[in-house]
Amino acid sequence: MHKICVIEGDGIGKEVVPATIQVLEATGLPFEFVYAEAGDEVYKKTGKALPEETIETALDCEAVLFGAAGETAADVIVKLRQILDTYANVRPVKAYKGVKCLRPDIDYVIVRENTEGLYKGIEAEIDEGITIATRVITEKACERIFRFAFNLAEERKKMGKEGKVTCAHKANVLKLTDGLFKKIFYKVAEEYNDIKAEDYYIDAMNMYIITKPQVFDVVVTSNLFGDILSDGAAGTVGGLGLAPSANIGDEHGLFEPVHGSAPDIAGKKIANPTATILSAVLMLRYLGEYESADKVENALEEVLSLGLTTPDLGGNLNTFEMAEEVAKRVRGE
Amino acid sequence: MHKICVIEGDGIGKEVVPATIQVLEATGLPFEFVYAEAGDEVYKKTGKALPEETIETALDCEAVLFGAAGETAADVIVKLRQILDTYANVRPVKAYKGVKCLRPDIDYVIVRENTEGLYKGIEAEIDEGITIATRVITEKACERIFRFAFNLAEERKKMGKEGKVTCAHKANVLKLTDGLFKKIFYKVAEEYNDIKAEDYYIDAMNMYIITKPQVFDVVVTSNLFGDILSDGAAGTVGGLGLAPSANIGDEHGLFEPVHGSAPDIAGKKIANPTATILSAVLMLRYLGEYESADKVENALEEVLSLGLTTPDLGGNLNTFEMAEEVAKRVRGE
Numbered sequence A, B: 001m002h003k004i005c006v007i008e009g010d011g012i013g014k015e016v017v018p019a020t021i022q023v024l025e026a027t028g029l030p031f032e033f034v035y036a037e038a039g040d041e042v043y044k045k046t047g048k049a050l051p052e053e054t055i056e057t058a059l060d061c062e063a064v065l066f067g068a069a070g071e072t073a074a075d076v077i078v079k080l081r082q083i084l085d086t087y088a089n090v091r092p093v094k095a096y097k098g099v100k101c102l103r104p105d106i107d108y109v110i111v112r113e114n115t116e117g118l119y120k121g122i123e124a125e126i127d128e129g130i131t132i133a134t135r136v137i138t139e140k141a142c143e144r145i146f147r148f149a150f151n152l153a154e155e156r157k158k159m160g161k162e163g164k165v166t167c168a169h170k171a172n173v174l175k176l177t178d179g180l181f182k183k184i185f186y187k188v189a190e191e192y193n194d195i196k197a198e199d200y201y202i203d204a205m206n207m208y209i210i211t212k213p214q215v216f217d218v219v220v221t222s223n224l225f226g227d228i229l230s231d232g233a234a235g236t237v238g239g240l241g242l243a244p245s246a247n248i249g250d251e252h253g254l255f256e257p258v259h260g261s262a263p264d265i266a267g268k269k270i271a272n273p274t275a276t277i278l279s280a281v282l283m284l285r286y287l288g289e290y291e292s293a294d295k296v297e298n299a300l301e302e303v304l305s306l307g308l309t310t311p312d313l314g315g316n317l318n319t320f321e322m323a324e325e326v327a328k329r330v331r332g333e
């Protein structure tokens, strides 16, 4: 039995998550879904965007499936990532047939460090109108994120990928912090003889995801750089409606679409469930359910290529109808 | 007489700058070019990447035309920007005919704050393997960069553009520093009733430059965000070979291509001079030479659309031949 903490959250989270559950149930796997609250709505009710019980449930389950939070997103999701110590934020960037992409051969993964950098929340007002934030980079966090990235590259190499890790940093300006980041990258790289290692400045990297995205395999970077880079990357393969993410730690896994709560389209049942379904695919792999993961991904791929989609991708199905097309194929109907 | 400090610097700087001077001379304007050194080469000779005399020359001239620096780039260019107090880094993003762009209707300007943020150079190693960098955002720097952006939007509105400023920040996570950034943005916006003001998170913005670049007019952001965003934006309109920039202050102007010294192609005369020629166009406008600026830009536009370019854009001219095609048209030949 897989015990999954389900947090729908706000806005379209209440649509894309139930739609994804529909697909997960179609796998026939034994799931126990434990629902928990987080986000603006529960904040309005209780004064807490991330209630204690939610944290407890998240800690207690095998994995967390998260939808979206509104205004309180940062307080919910950044905090959850820290509490669960999910230090690797994994964001696949992949072109699917039937989706408008820059190129059809884009297939890489961004691994974003998920616990430090400018997300430490250390800020101060030094004097009136003078504010500072502290960017933290530690050897310990570098080591584990790079090891994660190289391990992922090894796994991907077994699946026929190149076997390369690209590190993005700004060591020319941030000489100490990103100097350390880059140094540890190449130190860890030495442990992986079979995997290529290269590095770029983050600004150049942000261009390369547009001008030569097909050359990347695994891209690893610090927290905020990864935040910015992965949205750009999502833009090259159809936008946030399709961008999934996995937050992985040694003890916990948290799976969420990269998009937000999209209040402008919430309640209309037109939100694209793809990003959340793909996040569930990542969750299935995390749970060791590789066969079901492939089944869902293949089903989704077919549905996308047939244009059986929500309006944003040119189709005329609603959120649940699109999910049902996927579910049907997962069930083998 | 316009007295211009010319710093070729390293690598292809030694090609694209002379090629651009060729074009500037074709305008027939009275220029005095004062050459100064900076970068790796002078560092090797003297131990200083940015010699005192270069700083003095730069301070003494009406404008600086800069090529590129190699490994020492950060020590040269970041320092020069600070010394000249050129607080606005202006980076036009424009689709030219004959150049492979995401869309033909891209035409906006990124205004990057150029003096603070993570470029302050405040870093420390707190303990072994624990490093920090300090991101500084001040009300004073915010005010002047936003005023600059809104003034630019007003100018562009006179030329038929929409009249809109988009502010990119990460106030949901950087609550104090970018909270201040956003607050001051809307405060300054109030002074400009005729200009629309809107804001996005920097991550979303990095996607929008790919998925809806045609909707932007003036985009303003902090230092490092602008660094990252502008390279991505360059990628949507043909890459760094075409991306110019102007560093503007109340007293000084420094003009440079966004690309670096490109050691891999240096000396081969195949570097695309477009970015530097376009930087010179920005310099001409700064000098009040609007007619010559338009002449050079139009000439360059024609040359690009005719495919009279360096190999990177599919042509078969070398750096100086391409510049000569522009110069010829500027002279009216």
Ligand SMILES: CC(C)[C@H](C(=O)O)[C@@H](O)C(=O)O
Pocket (backbone or CB within 6 Å): A073, A074, A077, A078, A227, A258, B172, B173, B203
């Ligand atoms: C909502 C926000 C705090 C979050 C982040 O900055 O990490 C989001 O942009 C993301 O990429 O998951």
Ligand SMILES: CC(C)[C@H](C(=O)O)[C@@H](O)C(=O)O
Pocket (backbone or CB within 6 Å): A172, A173, A203, B073, B074, B077, B078, B227, B258
């Ligand atoms: C060379 C480097 C220091 C510089 C910067 O980071 O500003 C460059 O990337 C730029 O965009 O002009």
